[in-house]
Amino acid sequence: xxxxxxxxxxxxxxxxxxxxxxxxxxxxxxxxxxxxxxxxxxxxxxxxxxxxxxxxxxxxxxxxxxxxxxxxxxxxxxxxxxxxxxxxxxxxxxxxxxxxxxxxxxxxxxxxxxxxxxxxxxxxxxxxxxxxxxxxxxxxxxxxxxxxxxxxxxxxxxxxxxxxxxxxxxxxxxxxxxxxxxxxxxxxxxxxxxxxxxxxxxxxxxxxxxxxxxxxxxxxxxxxxxxxxxxxxxxxxxxxxxxxxxxxxxxxxxxxxxxxxxxxxxxxxxxxxxxxxxxxxxxxxxxxxxxxxxxxxxxxxxxxxxxxxxxxxxxx
Amino acid sequence: xxxxxxxxxxxxxxxxxxxxxxxxxxxxxxxxxxxxxxxxxxxxxxxxxxxxxxxxxxxxxxxxxxxxxxxxxxxxxxxxxxxxxxxxxxxxxxxxxxxxxxxxxxxxxxxxxxxxxxxxxxxxxxxxxxxxxxxxxxxxxxxxxxxxxxxxxxxxxxxxxxxxxxxxxxxxxxxxxxxxxxxxxxxxxxxxxxxxxxxxxxxxxxxxxxxxxxxxxxxxxxxxxxxxxxxxxxxxxxxxxxxxxxxxxxxxxxxxxxxxxxxxxxxxxxxxxxxxxxxxxxxxxxxxxxxxxxxxxxxxxxxxxxxxxxxxxxxxxxxxxxxxxxxxxxxxxxxxxxxxxxxxxxxxxxxxxxxxxxxxxxxxxxxxxxxxxxxxxxxxxxxxxxxxxxxxxxxxxxxxxxxxxxxxxxxxxxxxxxxxxxxxxxxxxxxxxxxxxxxxxxxxxxxxxxxxxxxxxxxxxxxxxxxxxxxxxxxxxxxxxxxxxxxxxxxxxxxxxxxxxxxxxxxxxxx
Numbered sequence: 039x040x041x042x043x044x045x046x047x048x049x050x051x052x053x054x055x056x057x058x059x060x061x062x063x064x065x066x067x068x069x070x071x072x073x074x075x076x077x078x079x080x081x082x083x084x085x086x087x088x089x090x091x092x093x094x095x096x097x098x099x100x101x102x103x104x105x106x107x108x109x110x111x112x113x114x115x116x117x118x119x120x121x122x123x124x125x126x127x128x129x130x131x132x133x134x135x136x137x138x139x140x141x142x143x144x145x146x147x148x149x150x151x152x153x154x155x156x157x158x159x160x161x162x163x164x165x166x167x168x169x170x171x172x173x174x175x176x177x178x179x180x181x182x183x184x185x186x187x188x189x190x191x192x193x194x195x196x197x198x199x200x201x202x203x204x205x206x207x208x209x210x211x212x213x214x215x216x217x218x219x220x221x222x223x224x225x226x227x228x229x230x231x232x233x234x235x236x237x238x239x240x241x242x243x244x245x246x247x248x249x250x251x252x253x254x255x256x257x258x259x260x261x262x263x264x265x266x267x268x269x270x271x272x273x274x275x276x277x278x279x280x281x282x283x284x285x286x287x288x289x290x291x292x293x294x295x296x297x298x299x300x301x302x303x304x305x306x307x308x309x310x311x312x313x314x315x316x317x318x319x320x321x322x323x324x325x326x327x328x329x330x331x332x333x334x335x336x337x338x339x340x341x342x343x344x345x346x347x348x349x350x351x352x353x354x
Numbered sequence: 355x356x357x358x359x360x361x362x363x364x365x366x367x368x369x370x371x372x373x374x375x376x377x378x379x380x381x382x383x384x385x386x387x388x389x390x391x392x393x394x395x396x397x398x399x400x401x402x403x404x405x406x407x408x409x410x411x412x413x414x415x416x417x418x419x420x421x422x423x424x425x426x427x428x429x430x431x432x433x434x435x436x437x438x439x440x441x442x443x444x445x446x447x448x449x450x451x452x453x454x455x456x457x458x459x460x461x462x463x464x465x466x467x468x469x470x471x472x473x474x475x476x477x478x479x480x481x482x483x484x485x486x487x488x489x490x491x492x493x494x495x496x497x498x499x500x501x502x503x504x505x506x507x508x509x510x511x512x513x514x515x516x517x518x519x520x521x522x523x524x525x526x527x528x529x530x531x532x533x534x535x536x537x538x539x540x541x542x543x544x545x546x547x548x549x550x551x552x553x554x555x556x557x558x559x560x561x562x563x564x565x566x567x568x569x570x571x572x573x574x575x576x577x578x579x580x581x582x583x584x585x586x587x588x589x590x591x592x593x594x595x596x597x598x599x600x601x602x603x604x605x606x607x608x609x610x611x612x613x614x615x616x617x618x619x620x621x622x623x624x625x626x627x628x629x630x631x632x633x634x635x636x637x638x639x640x641x642x643x644x645x646x647x648x649x650x651x652x653x654x655x656x657x658x659x660x661x662x663x664x665x666x667x668x669x670x671x672x673x674x675x676x677x678x679x680x681x682x683x684x685x686x687x688x689x690x691x692x693x694x695x696x697x698x699x700x701x702x703x704x705x706x707x708x709x710x711x712x713x714x715x716x717x718x719x720x721x722x723x724x725x726x727x728x729x730x731x732x733x734x735x736x737x738x739x740x741x742x743x744x745x746x747x748x749x750x751x752x753x754x755x756x757x758x759x760x761x762x763x764x765x766x767x768x769x770x771x772x773x774x775x776x777x778x779x780x781x782x783x784x785x786x787x788x789x790x791x792x793x794x795x796x797x798x799x800x801x802x803x804x805x806x807x808x809x810x811x812x813x814x815x816x817x818x819x820x821x822x823x824x825x826x827x828x829x830x831x832x833x834x835x836x837x838x839x840x841x842x843x844x845x846x847x848x849x850x851x852x853x854x855x856x857x858x859x860x861x862x863x864x865x
Contacts, residue, residue: 074753203592297587307558
């Protein structure tokens with residue numbers, strides 16, 4: 039097992055290096071000169087040249103990348119020239135919001151997706167199965183910005199049950215915090231559960247045709263016990279992968295959902311950095327988010343090994 | 355009956371009501387309560403050295419936390435704020451302000467001429483490389499001859515300095531020197547002013563809480579105990595927050611025409627509109643073909659159907675512009691020389707020119723920018739000219755404009771109490787902002803004359819002559835005037851005019 043963990047960790051290193059290079063290139067190759075952005079539209083050429091020298095912008099690209107990477111490895115991701123905050127400060131302030139949002143979304147997604155998948159698989163091809171597969175398809179085709187606005191109009195403007203926008207930290211007012219996050223999390227979850235449902239449903243249908251399930255049925259075990267104990271665990275391997283990959287999709291979703299619901303999370307930080315051309319924040323946040331994604335996938339790999347012993351022994 | 359006559363009859367009762375409202379005594383202001391303001395953007399900070407230029411959302415916060423020397427009254431004239439009176443030299447190159455005594459910053463630092471001068475010097479100092487310095491290039495120096503006197507010495511005359519310095523911008527609001535010296539990097543997000551509200555807390559991206567300043571120099575003010583500023587970047591959910599009562603007033607603009615019209619029909623909401631001066635404008639580079647020929651420029655201007663364009667981009671809310679001043683300006687012209695919409699004449703002019711007309715226009719790479727570009731493209735195609743849209747990032751437009759690397763560029767003349775600063779910069783030959791590269795001795799003479807003339811009627815004459823000249827030569831053109839919007843609950847009272855596009859809630863109260 040330890041051998042397996044070390045192997046996976048070593049495989050991550052080149053991935054992280056590639057991530058850092060891509061992040062740097064994206065930020066550096068954006069049109070518009072950073073010196074102009076900082077000094078403003080009316081800067082004199084001399085001022086621009088001086089600032090470019092100060093910031094090392096006159097150095098070749100590879101050299102700038104290496105020196106940035108050097109700072110990053112020492113934990114220095116840089117400081118926003120707009121707000122004066124360091125990248126780590128800005129991220130630390132906002133990450134709890136996005137994490138909570140993503141966890142709630144994933145939780146609601148599983149809460150809807152898993153039971154529906156089991157129910158559908160139990161009677162595959164039945165009326166319930168056909169109806170739910172159809173509605174899952176409809177939900178999947180609905181863009182999240184539209185879903186968000188529909189939910190706001192229904193629950194905030196018409197029914198007045200939930201607030202349309204806003205946020206308070208969980209540590210200050212837990213109940214109010216949940217009220218603020220229900221709609222954004224639901225928006226994301228409504229796009230998540232169809233994927234969860236479809237993957238688990240098809241895996242379970244396959245599992246339910248295995249010989250040992252037939253044996254269990256022959257032994258007279260209760261159908262519910264067969265479904266939840268004998269069939270669910272072996273069928274959940276793909277589900278774990280999907281859930282892991284979904285974290286990446288959810289991160290993308292937070293850009294839109296946090297903007298619409300005015301949540302002060304990572305997504306908003308990123309959108310703001312793009313609009314104000316705060317390249318230091320942009321570069322730093324994208325790097326951290328990408329690293330987070332890589333780590334989540336590493337954890338998913340580890341979970342595989344727990345769920346399926348064949349993987350940790352390298353037989354798979 | 356004509357449409358206009360019908361409209362007049364329909365609106366007649368409203369005019370009567372309006373007249374009655376003016377005659378009634380002013381409403382009694384109520385103290386207490388709290389409001390939430392829905393803004394467009396996240397505020398990045400207040401230190402001019404860090405943020406360079408304030409945006410619309412920062413203006414709103416700055417108007418509550420800080421004061422300026424002067425403010426605009428309801429008639430659009432300069433009125434006292436931190437300055438109580440002012441005089442000027444005969445050539446309008448020197449202005450002397452007498453300051454209000456006994457005013458203190460929120461941190462207890464006394465406000466005086468020295469503090470004011472330190473604010474100015476910090477922005478002007480070349481070592482600080484402040485983006486904000488561009489906007490004070492006309493000010494040579496600020497002196498503090500005694501504790502309550504400030505002297506502005508200008509490089510060029512300015513007949514209306516007290517009115518043009520009223521916007522709550524990075525250059526005009528007065529910060530506590532003690533605060534920025536002791537807080538260093540942290541000052542940006544911990545601003546200290548003399549204003550009616552004190553910054554209580556600020557969660558990045560979420561909310562800024564401002565509390566009433568109990569020691570405000572204007573006794574009896576402010577009325578509200580608390581103002582909460584929230585960035586609500588999405589226009590739809592911002593409007594939904596107003597409808598559901600989570601926000602009491604929100605920023606808005608013509609891009610959001612549907613919601614503005616919805617608010618107009620909603621009895622619980624008030625639409626605050628301010629018809630500002632200035633306009634959305636475009637400059638031809640007259641040094642490069644095909645715009646070195648006046649016929650081409652005139653043809654393109656005459657091919658623009660502004661009412662139709664307004665329908666296309668903002669459901670008809672945009673108000674067509676025929677000169678650079680707009681209805682909000684005190685410059686009113688009997689004849690501004692605007693070229694009429696005349697497609698046949700445009701076609702004839704292009705035919706007369708003889709060569710095919712093909713050119714590129716810079717537009718911002720935003721949905722709005724693209725839409726405007728496409729509408730103009732269609733108009734010009736009908737006249738027989740081929741325009742290619744070049745989409746660029748917003749930040750790319752100014753450097754391209756300053757280096758004259760364009761054929762046609764979008765620009766903006768913002769709402770300001772006096773036309774001189776922008777007209778002089780945009781049209782005086784030799785100015786870096788004179789984007790058209792157009793030199794005309796008569797135009798220069800009029801611009802030079804209007805800035806040293808105190809008599810308003812004479813200045814109006816000058817500016818109308820300038821408009822006629824520019825319209826005739828078609829070196830720039832104007833599409834729509836500036837209209838500023840705020841939507842609020844009807845309970846919010848005392849909201850002032852949206853001068854300079856600034857939503858200033860510091861004088862409001864709740865009914």
